[in-house]
Amino acid sequence: MKKLTILILLITFFAGSLTAIEKPxxxxxxxxxxxxxxxxxxxxxxxxxxxxxxxxxxxxKNQKTEEILKQxxxxxxxxxxxxxxxxxxxxxxxxxxxxxxxxxxxxxxxxxxxxxxxxxxxxxxxxxxxxxxxxxxxxxxxxxxxxxxxxxxxxxxxxxxxxxxxxxxxxxxxxxxxxxxxxxxxxxxxxxxxxxxxxxxxxxxxxxxxxxxxxxxxxxxxxxxxxxxxxxxxxxxxxxxxxxxxxxxxxxxxxxxxxxxxxxxxxxxxxxxxxxxxxxxxxxxxxxxxxxxxxxxxxxxxxxxxxxxxxxxxxxxxxxxxxxxxxxxxxxxxxxxxxxxxxxxxxxxxxxxxxxxxxxxxxxxxxxxxxxxxxxxxxLNQNKYLLTKSQLYEKSLTVIENKNNILPIQKLDTLKIASLALGSVQITSFQRMLSNYTQVDHFNISQNPSDTEIAELLNQLKSYNLVITGIHGLGLYPSRRFGITDQQIRLTEGLDSQHTIFAFFGNPYALPNFPQLKNAQSLVVAYQDDKDVEELAAQLIFGARDAAGKLPVTVKDFYPIQSGIGIRNIQRLKYTLPEGVNINSGYLQHLIDSIAELGIEAKAFPGCQVLIAKGGNVIMNKSYGFLTYDKISPVQNDVLYDLASITKIAAPLPAVMKLYDEKKINLDAPLSNYFTEFKKSNKAELTVRDVLTHQARLQPYIPFYLERETKSILRKRAFKDQPSDQFPIRISKDMYVRNDFEKQVISDIVKSPLLSKKEFVYSDLGFGLLRFVTERLTTMTFQEYLNKEFYKPLGANSVGFKPYERYPIPQIAPTEDDQTFRKELLQGFVHDEMAAVLGGVSGNAGLFSNANDLAKVMQMYLQQGYYGGKQYISPETINEFTKVQFPQSSNHRALGFDKSNPLTRDEKNKFPATDASPESYGHTGFTGTFVWMDPKNQLLFIFLSNRVYPSRSHTAISDLNIQTSMHQAIYDAIQNGLN
Missing domain, CATH: 3.20.20.300 (Glycoside hydrolase, family 3, N-terminal domain)
Known part of the structure; x- marks a missing residue:
């Protein structure tokens, strides 16, 4: 019926247009x-x-101005x-x-x-x-x-x-x-x-x-x-x-x-x-x-x-x-x-x-x-024009094979993915965009590889269960077979078609030269080899974009005209221009750039990453400055930062939410039900809800690494500068902690006195213990559980503890030159002392990430627990955890999250932005990190820096109100629109 209606409309449209001539x-x-x-x-x-x-x-080369002037x-x-x-x-x-x-x-x-x-x-x-x-x-x-x-x-x-x-x-x-x-x-x-x-x-x-x-x-x-x-x-x-x-x-x-x-x-x-x-x-x-x-x-x-x-x-x-x-x-x-x-x-x-x-x-x-x-x-190059170009490319993308509904890609935790750029010896825009979504290993090969190169490549790709292949460098005209080489054809025939997705960046008339493509799991026709369309094809493959294109021509013996399979996105982050969400790029960039440059110039931090997403669209993911003040290594988007207390909402909190969904945790039950060491202590009746809202009367902090009596001398027989059977746990480049020190930390918390009054007092202790609660309820290590349930399926691969084990040290921003405890510059090792003595894995601190991967976790919250085709946490639980728990008291915290409260913010260093909605929530980190989500405006703001380099005594980031000013600048840009 729908097709008949469209046909009638078309007939009417064309019949009407041909009856009366409109003169030029x-x-x-x-x-x-x-x-x-x-x-x-x-x-x-x-x-x-x-x-x-x-x-x-x-x-x-061809200028003949004077001759033409004469004519x-x-x-x-x-x-x-x-x-x-x-x-x-x-x-x-x-x-x-x-x-x-x-x-x-x-x-x-x-x-x-x-x-x-x-x-x-x-x-x-x-x-x-x-x-x-x-x-x-x-x-x-x-x-x-x-x-x-x-x-x-x-x-x-x-x-x-x-x-x-x-x-x-x-x-x-x-x-x-x-x-x-x-x-x-x-x-x-x-x-x-x-x-x-x-x-x-x-x-x-x-x-x-x-x-x-x-x-x-x-x-x-x-x-x-x-x-x-x-x-x-x-x-x-x-x-x-x-x-x-x-x-x-x-x-x-x-x-x-x-x-x-x-x-x-x-x-x-x-x-x-x-x-x-x-x-x-x-x-x-x-x-x-x-x-x-x-x-x-x-x-x-x-x-x-x-x-x-x-x-x-x-x-x-x-x-x-x-x-x-x-x-x-x-x-x-x-x-x-x-x-x-x-x-x-x-x-x-x-x-x-x-x-x-x-x-x-x-x-x-x-x-x-x-x-x-x-x-x-x-x-001539206004972003509104670039946006139209991008939208045209997006709407043209045509999926003509999608066996087993492999697109959009889901279950990232089950996949080992390689990308192959066939016809490009350099990493392509397509490959770079693929890497925004999950771990992808990149391979490149020319249009004329030798038989040995082909054999070696195919052998390397055997260890992957998904290969995403971009076919590049094709001619747009049919002469000389569109520039396609025998080697390219032979290489595609050698790929395991059952585990290959092809993105064809060329004229669809050239498809019959690659017979193997019909057997592929999926085939995306992108028509041209352009940076924009490469990035959009990658976004389509990972479920950030829809596909609605239809072949405008018949591809002989392959596909009839109007072939095209509709694909719906699964709400992974898109990457677009600010104009795509009605924000002026120049205005926004000027505001953010000027504040970032002010902070760097004032030595509030040597460099930073800024990510802004609105409505699931990343409109800025930009790095500024350097890792250190010597200006040797510029900050790149893949640099990892110590998240400090943002760990609280990115590690134990999603775990507790999921366990709450599974009815394994009762928020109003004593924490001692899940952490039995509290049962015979003064903390036996502390509820999970009170711990999550920082009103459980716990001490703000305990210097576990110091002798309890002096609080200035390192604990005896607790640390060594060389590993051994008794000191196997590395906590910095040149320091190891005793293998049973975890018990010491727990004992110190259990024995600590409670504060006299039940009111909001920010404390690391309860969140630190949530690691152990998670491990006991799941029978998995904290990192294993988070990887399995959240980070790997989300594609947030850089989010994790102990980054020195997974990434090159130069890719990690240094924090403090710690001359009190570890006596060295900390790079790749957690800055927070409590998390450090727990081996770098804790619920209060210890996570490292880049802004892009952290955004996936936070966007999941904004999308009511849904991301990339999977419901991680129920919407009801998200709503419960992100609302103020005790609105009649002076405690305006949500469960784990800080909340926007215009009535109680300080004038000097108020956060979040003045224009953030009361529904918004987020967290800050001691190392100079900040993340805030606003569900009313569908806005996500992430600011990562290492403001504690080289010393925690640096307070310029708060003195200048950098993070809040930047946050407010986004709202100003939203208000300004495209003016």
Whole structure:
């Protein structure tokens, strides 16, 4: 029923569009005063000059500015089409051209995918074949409008796009991926959305290549292609998009260098020179009144006679403007002679010239201003444009194999994953993004590996039960088999297809060259090899993004047109621009950068990591500064920080929540039920709820490493500088603790006096003991349980204790140069003394992580215990643990979490941000760490630093209120929006 409804809507849409012709908007200016005055003042020769569009470059290799200036002055040409170059150089050259021209120039570019199709330092939107896979056509209109905005900013008024050819022939050597596909309705609709977006932005759109260049194996740049279709076939297929666009109001049509026997019986006359095709078919039958412009007249497909003669024939055939003539002077002279001899009438010249001037009026050239070069490149690369590009790529991603529903990937703890970049010897953007989700080992191999290299690689990959393979470096055209090598094919055949996911970054027509891909567990077609689409494909594979793309073409013997399997995301973190959540990137980055740089300059910390996520979208994951003040090792996003007390909400708390869900822990039962050492002590009746809210009357802290009497001398016979059977537990680089010291810690806590009053007093002791409670209830070590139930399934692989056992020391931020206890700089070993004497594993401190992996744990909380396809903790438990437990008292803590309380925060060092909602919660860490979640605003903020380097006495981070100021800056950016 749904399909029938869509079909009826499409029929209605197209039927309505073909009944009433919408004329090009510029035609209303045909008799405008400005146009009339020019027509009266221009000589015939000058009017002839208006019919020519000459070629210009802004790159140094092809720049011939002075020569073109002379042509503009001498022949008074109507327009310039720019080719390769850069925006700044082009703007300066264009300004000089406009100054030299008596009549403002119509400036064009062949920008099928935007400015980046021709110019460096500009945006290249997806190719039209990728756009053909998209269901959300509103994005294509937005792209067209944005391209129009960028063109106008650069002083460009006309785009030689969209390609409106239906690519019927997979072997087409010139159209191919430049087409929206092989479905005439899709091609027509998407062409118009692209064109109308541009025209609404004030840029003339050009449908090409009339009457249709899709069914050929010949490149018209080299020789004349033949379109062997009957007239009825042409009317129903090739001409359909052009007819549709004409009825909608397309401004211009480009005629193609094509031999079309059904429309032009003389096989020596290409469409460009055929009055039957242009005057009879395009103008009379289809009713087109807009600008008709030739394809480049220097292409070999147009003919072998002199260019001057061809230009006369092109204008006589009905073209209004000729583009890129090899010998301009001779061509103009030939047209003049044709007018004098009556081959072309003055009325014809006037009609063509008036049309061109009307276009110039429509685009505002009657009040033309030169291009402002200030901020030009940044204006052309605004993040709102980059966001649209990213969204287009995302919507184009097409899953055409998904055996056993392997996508999106789940059960990360059961997988040993390798990534293989086939065709790239360097780590790709695809691989880097894969690593954001879990541990992935990366392998790279060239397009031409030796047999030995292939064998070695395949042998290495045997130890993995999932290989994610990106196929890179493919050609977009079918010549030379899309650049695919025999070695690439052989390597894919050697992969275990039952344990392989392929991401194909190329033209889908190339798929049959890899027969093995049909047997893969999953195949994602990404259409192009671009950084954005690589990152998005990785996000799709891990369940952060949906897949809704459909193949816009038939892949012979593989997949029919419209193949595509819908994939729904499973709420893993996405990585996107702030604009994706309605925040201005520049504004947010300025605020965060300035605060981070202030902290570094003031030596509040040598460096830091900042992660911001909104609505599950990571909009900033950035590292600042260095690991130490000597500025040798810059902070990278994979650097691990000592989380200090954030451990409380990232280790024992999720464990207690899960055990509470399983009814193994009662919050209002005595902790002594689970920690029996308390049963005969003064702590026998302390409840779990009171411990979690820091009102159990426990001492704030005990210096376990010091003699109890002196509290200044290290405990005797407790520590050694060398390991032994009695001292096997390493607590720093050069210190080991006695194997039974854990019992000493427990004994000291049991014997400690209780505070006199039941009120909030922050204490590490109760949380430290939760490690033992977890281990006793689960019969697993604390790290094993957390890995099994949380960190490994979440893909939070860097979150853990004792990082020195798992990571290179240089990858871990140092903390304090501890001259009181361990007598060394601590790097890779926990800073907190209680956690240290417990061997680095405790419930109060000891966890290390980078910001990205910690975010997975915290986002799980924000998503009501759900993440990546798994419900870790029930929503009811999340709600219970994140609410204030004793609202009538002065204790405003949740269970384990700190809470936002605007009424009780200090003015000097209040946290969290003033604008954080009362529902928000989080925690801080002594080492300079901070994490806060706001469910109302769906905001996650993580700040990791080593502010205690080289000494804990440094208080600048709190004196300057760095963390809270940064937190508030995010809310300010949210309020500012995209302004």
């Amino acid at each position: 908007g510029f035609l209303k200016y045909s008799n405008d005063q400005w146009v009339d005055s020019l027509m009266k003042t221009l000589t015939v020769d000058q009017k002839i000059g208006q019919l020519f569009m000459i070629q210009a470059y802004s790159n140094q 503009i002055i001498q022949f008074q040409v109507g327009g310039v089409i720019f080719m390769q170059g850069g925006p700044l150089a082009q703007s300066q050259i264009c300004n000089s051209f406009q100054k030299a021209s008596n009549v403002p120039l119509l400036v064009a570019i062949d920008g099928e995918t935007g400015l980046g199709f021709r110019l460096d330092s500009t945006i290249n939107y997806p190719a039209q074949m990728a756009l053909g896979a998209i269901a959300d056509d509103s994005l294509i209109y937005r792209m067209g409008f944005e391209i129009g905005e960028q063109f106008r900013r650069l002083g460009i008024h006309m785009n030689m796009a969209p390609v409106s050819d239906i690519n019927i022939n997979p072997a087409n050597p010139v159209i191919n991926y430049r087409s929206f596909g092989e479905d005439k309705i899709q091609v027509a609709r998407k062409s118009w959305l692209y064109a109308s977006g541009m025209q609404d932005a004030g840029v003339l759109a050009t449908a090409k290549h009339f009457p249709g260049h899709g069914d050929t194996q010949t490149d018209s740049h080299l020789r004349l292609p033949v379109i062997n279709r009957t007239k009825s076939e042409l009317d129903s297929l090739e001409l359909f998009p052009f007819s549709f666009l004409i009825n909608k109001g397309i401004g211009a049509v480009m005629t193609g260098h094509l031999q079309v026997p059904a429309l032009e019986s003389n096989t020596k006359i290409p469409a460009t020179l055929s009055s039957r095709i242009i005057k009879n078919k395009l103008k009379k039958d289809l009713g087109f009144e807009g600008l008709i412009i030739t394809d480049a007249m220097n292409m070999k497909g147009v003919g072998k006679v002199s260019s001057a003669e061809l230009v006369v024939r092109a204008l006589k055939a009905g073209n209004d403007m000729v583009e890129i003539v090899p010998n301009l002077g001779k061509a103009i002279q030939a047209v003049k002679l044709a007018v004098k001899s009556g081959i072309i009438t003055k009325d014809e010249i006037d009609s063509k010239c008036r049309k061109i001037l009307a276009i110039k009026k429509w685009i505002g050239l009657d009040q033309h201003k030169l291009i402002e070069t200030k901020n030009l490149v940044s204006d």
